Amino acid sequence: MEEAPLSVLGRFGRDPADSTRMSVTLKTPVYDAFMMYCRDSKMRRDAWQAFVGRAGFRDADLNNSLIIEDIRLMRSKEAKLFGYENYAELSMETKMARSVKHVMTSLSELTLPSKVKCQSDLVELQDFANKSGFNEDLQLWDMAYWRRKQREANFQISESEVQSYFQYPVILEQLFQLCKDLFNVTIKESNGALVWHRDVKRYQIFDEDDREIAGFYLDPYARPGQKGLMPRLELGQSKSVAAGSLPLASLLFSFQPPNASNPSLLTYEDVNVFFEKFGSSMQHLLTTMPYGDISGTNNVEWDALHVCGSTMRMLLQSPVVLKRLSRHIDTGKEIPDDLVRRLYQSEKHLSSLDLLSEMYFGILDLSLYTKTDFWLDITKDVWRNMMPFALDKRDSHPCGFAHIFIGPYAAGYYTFLWSEMVAADVFAAFGEAGFTNDKALRQTGKLFRDTFLSLGGGCHSAEVFRRFRGRDPSPQALLRLYDIV
Secondary structure (H helix, E strand, C coil): CCCCCHHHHCCCEEECCEEEEEECCCCHHHHHHHHHHCCCHHHHHHHHHHHHCCCCCCCHHHCCHHHHHHHHHHHHHHHHHCCCCCHHHHHHHHCCCCCHHHHHHHHHHHHHHHHHHHHHHHHHHHHHHHHCCCCCCCCHHHHHHHHHHHHHHHHCCCHHHHHCCCEHHHHHHHHHHHHHHHHCCEEEECCCCCCCCCCCEEEEEECCCCCEEEEEEEEEECCCCCCCCCCEEEECCCCECCCCECCEEEEEEEECCCCCCCCCECCHHHHHHHHHHHHHHHHHHCCCCCCHHHCCCCCCCHHHCCHHHHHHHHHHHCHHHHHHCCCCCCCCCCCCHHHHHHHHHHHCCCHHHHHHHHHHHHHHHHHHCCCCCCHHHHHHHHHHHHCCCCCCCCCCHHHHCHHHHCCCCCCCCCHHHHHHHHHHHHHHHHHHHCCCCHHHHHHHHHHHHHCHHHHHHHCCHHHHHHHHHCCCCCCHHHHHHCCCC
């Protein structure tokens, strides 16, 4: 773990029996960091086998195999009680996609190009690992480590250098200006508002006629022991004409606090998270639906819930937008073109494998709730069709797939990728308008506000998209965004 920075090493506990030894658990932040920085392939293999074997065949007392079969059976019975052929069909009643067939057709358009690009990317990664002294074939447990090594070697991005261009006060000012340019709203700080900490600010949103239409609290900085590290969007009251209420939300982050000499400096990942959460809040705050049950994100189909946030994040893929947010802490200059290019390339490094993995889990989930075969047989079939590695005989990862068995995403895991696909097509409309064409960009921004940000759950998301784009979503936009085609 010599290659891990101190900030990463802080995630690991210490072995009670030997304080010089680290304790590695299967909690995701710890496991991911270990797989990314541990240089011993055998230790990575042991950790990987433990992770994918959770609740699987290795321990009879904890084996979920029969439990997940029971869950599938009970959900199938539930669906049939309501007149559906299977549970996936029932799930589609609350989805933008509307049918399993439509989801599968759309994902099939992504599969072949992603496979071709992934094979090419993995050949390059294998060659890089071999030249770096690794003399074995890369396995799944080697991916995170060698992917990081190749990314660092190819793009040579210094996090501190990137941070020096992203000052929180500048980003906030430019974000508010971007909202004015695109959505014709003005955001002003509310002086004298009651807040729960001196760092928290309350803001009011005004429309083009200077009428207050919404408000939100913004709590940007980390406070260890007082709030969690995960960014959160808390939706308060919804818009309701009957109740006379305006939308209200709270945005909570854990950005690096300012000090006596410098403002808060954000990483590129921080900027992406900030834009995504802010975009999601805009759907709640800029709604025009008069009834609380359908305003904002209420009653929005599950596979469209993240479209607004993802679209806002994707705006950062425009160098014009990214550069207007940047101002070097010492020189005041914009982030240089070469660093922007390397940031984008680093972000999309091996994105083909990420896309295949997301498609695999989405298709596996739907297959488990449409077919009646044993879960392991279904897993082997889907894995063989999607993934570029052989399925290890000790791999029982569906037994720990909590999202679809104890979480709310049964026959709905695909919704994460679907939202990303739709958002990529929405973002493409902004790109077609041109980020240097102010008039066309304002028109596209107005249309986005009048559809996605306005209509909430008062209009089916498929129709909302058609009103914005004039057609159904195309998977090709996502392939272009990920540099796969």
